[in-house]
Amino acid sequence: MRLPHLLVCSVFIFFVLYAPQPLLSLFANEFSVAPxxxxxxxxxxxxxxxxxxLVYGVLLAKHNPLLILRIAMVFLGLSCLLFIYVPSFELLLLVRFLQGLTLPAALTAMTxxxxxxxxxxxxxxxMTLYIGSSIIGGYFxxxxxxxxxxxxxxQSFYYVIAFMLIFLALTIKHSRFTNPSTKSQLLPLDYIKQLKEGAVLKVYGAVFCMFFCFAALLNYLPFILQNTFLITNTRDIGLxxxxxxxxxxxxxxxxxxLKKAPSAWHLLAAVFSFYSVSIILLMSHQLSLFLIAFTLFCGAMFVIHSTAAPLVNKISKAPPSVTNGGYVSFYYSGGxxxxxxxxxxxxxxxxxAFMLTLLTVCLCGLSLIVWAYLEGKNTTRG
Structure with missing residues (x-):
C-alpha cells in the first residue's frame, strides 16, 4: 500500500470520528437533550x-494490518448510512459506540x-505525515x-463519507504487504508486558492528559461559542x-x-508549558483573544502529538502494533x-471553572514528561 493512499484513507476515517462535534448543539435541540x-x-x-x-494491537502483531484496515473501513461506511436513519438519540449513541469499536482497528492498523x-x-x-492527515481529517x-x-x-455529509470509505477500502491490495513479525509465538499478555517500561508509560500518561484537554475544549466549543459569544449558526461554528x-x-x-531541541523530552516539556498558557488565555470572554488562544492551543497539541507518537515507537521494546495500540488506547482514554x-x-x-479543570490536567501531563526526563537522563539524556 502506498503512503498517499493510506493518508487519504486516514482523512476519511477521521471524518467519521469528528463530524458530529460541531453538530452537537443541533443534536441537543433536535432530540431535546442537555449539552x-x-x-x-x-x-x-x-x-x-x-x-x-490494545486488543487490536495484539491481533495486529499476528495478522496483516491492511486486511484489517480494509474490513474496518467497509464497516465504518455502512455504519455512517445507519447513523442517518436511526430515529432516536439512544440509537445514535449505539451506532457511535459501534463506530468506536471499529475505529481503533483502523487507526492501529495504519500506525x-x-x-x-x-x-x-x-x-x-x-508518522508526522500520518498525524498531519489526522489533523486534516479532523478539521474538514x-x-x-x-x-x-x-x-x-x-445527513448529506454522511452519504459522502460512506461512499468514499467503501470505495477506498475496496482499492486496498492487502496481499502486497507481509507482516515481518517473528514473535507470533508470544501470548497476548506477553505482548502487553513489553509496554511496562517506565518512560513509555509516562509518555502514554502525558498523551492521556493532552487529549483530555483537547477533546474537552473541542467538544464543548459549540456551547461556549453559543453561550459566551452568541454564535449559533452551524456554519460560523464550523469556521x-x-x-x-x-x-x-x-x-x-x-x-x-526536534532538531533544534536538546531532546524530544525538552521539546515536549516546552510545548506542554505553552499548552498550559494557551488554556489560561482561553478563559477570556473577548472573542478575538479567545480565537488566538484557540489557534495556539491547537498548534501546541499537535506538536506534542507529532513528537510523542514517534518517540514511543523508538523507546518501546514491544512490537509496533502493540506499542501503537497502547498509544491509541491512552490517547482516546483521555478523549x-x-x-x-x-x-x-x-x-x-x-x-x-471549565478551563481551570483543563489547566490542572495539562500540568499533570507536563509533570509526567519532566519526571520521565529526570528519571532517565543519567543513561539516555531523558
Whole structure:
C-alpha cells in the first residue's frame, strides 16, 4: 500500500470520528437533550477507542494490518448510512459506540503499518505525515459537517463519507504487504508486558492528559461559542474550527523543532508549558483573544502529538502494533473522559471553572514528561 493512499484513507476515517462535534448543539435541540448528554455522542465513540486498541494491537502483531484496515473501513461506511436513519438519540449513541469499536482497528492498523514499514528518520517523517492527515481529517470533518448542515442537511455529509470509505477500502491490495513479525509465538499478555517500561508509560500518561484537554475544549466549543459569544449558526461554528488547521502546519514543523531541541523530552516539556498558557488565555470572554488562544492551543497539541507518537515507537521494546495500540488506547482514554467530565463542570460552573479543570490536567501531563526526563537522563539524556 502506498503512503498517499493510506493518508487519504486516514482523512476519511477521521471524518467519521469528528463530524458530529460541531453538530452537537443541533443534536441537543433536535432530540431535546442537555449539552453534556449531547456530548456523550463523542464519549460513546471514544470509550471503546480507549479500551480496544490494545486488543487490536495484539491481533495486529499476528495478522496483516491492511486486511484489517480494509474490513474496518467497509464497516465504518455502512455504519455512517445507519447513523442517518436511526430515529432516536439512544440509537445514535449505539451506532457511535459501534463506530468506536471499529475505529481503533483502523487507526492501529495504519500506525502499525507505518511502524513496520519504516525506520529512523523515515519513521519520524511518515508518522508526522500520518498525524498531519489526522489533523486534516479532523478539521474538514468538522467544517464540512457544519457546512453541509447549513447548506443542505446534516445527513448529506454522511452519504459522502460512506461512499468514499467503501470505495477506498475496496482499492486496498492487502496481499502486497507481509507482516515481518517473528514473535507470533508470544501470548497476548506477553505482548502487553513489553509496554511496562517506565518512560513509555509516562509518555502514554502525558498523551492521556493532552487529549483530555483537547477533546474537552473541542467538544464543548459549540456551547461556549453559543453561550459566551452568541454564535449559533452551524456554519460560523464550523469556521471557528479553522484554528485547528494551524495544527497541521505546527505538526509538520515538529521534526524541525526536534532538531533544534536538546531532546524530544525538552521539546515536549516546552510545548506542554505553552499548552498550559494557551488554556489560561482561553478563559477570556473577548472573542478575538479567545480565537488566538484557540489557534495556539491547537498548534501546541499537535506538536506534542507529532513528537510523542514517534518517540514511543523508538523507546518501546514491544512490537509496533502493540506499542501503537497502547498509544491509541491512552490517547482516546483521555478523549473519552475529556468529552464528558469537563462538560459537567461547564454545565454547572461555567467557562472559567471549565478551563481551570483543563489547566490542572495539562500540568499533570507536563509533570509526567519532566519526571520521565529526570528519571532517565543519567543513561539516555531523558
Amino acid at each position: 453534556a448528554v449531547a456530548g456523550s455522542l463523542m464519549t460513546a465513540t471514544m470509550l471503546p477507542l480507549a479500551i480496544a486498541p 502499525s503499518y507505518i511502524g513496520m514499514s519504516y525506520r529512523a528518520d523515515a519513521l519520524q517523517k511518515n 470533518g468538522r467544517v464540512l459537517a457544519a457546512l453541509f448542515s447549513d447548506l443542505w442537511h446534516w 471557528v474550527y479553522s484554528g485547528y488547521l494551524v495544527g497541521a502546519l505546527a505538526s509538520i514543523a515538529a521534526p524541525w523543532l 473519552a473522559l475529556g468529552s464528558l467530565l469537563p462538560g459537567v463542570v461547564y454545565q454547572h460552573y461555567g467557562q472559567t
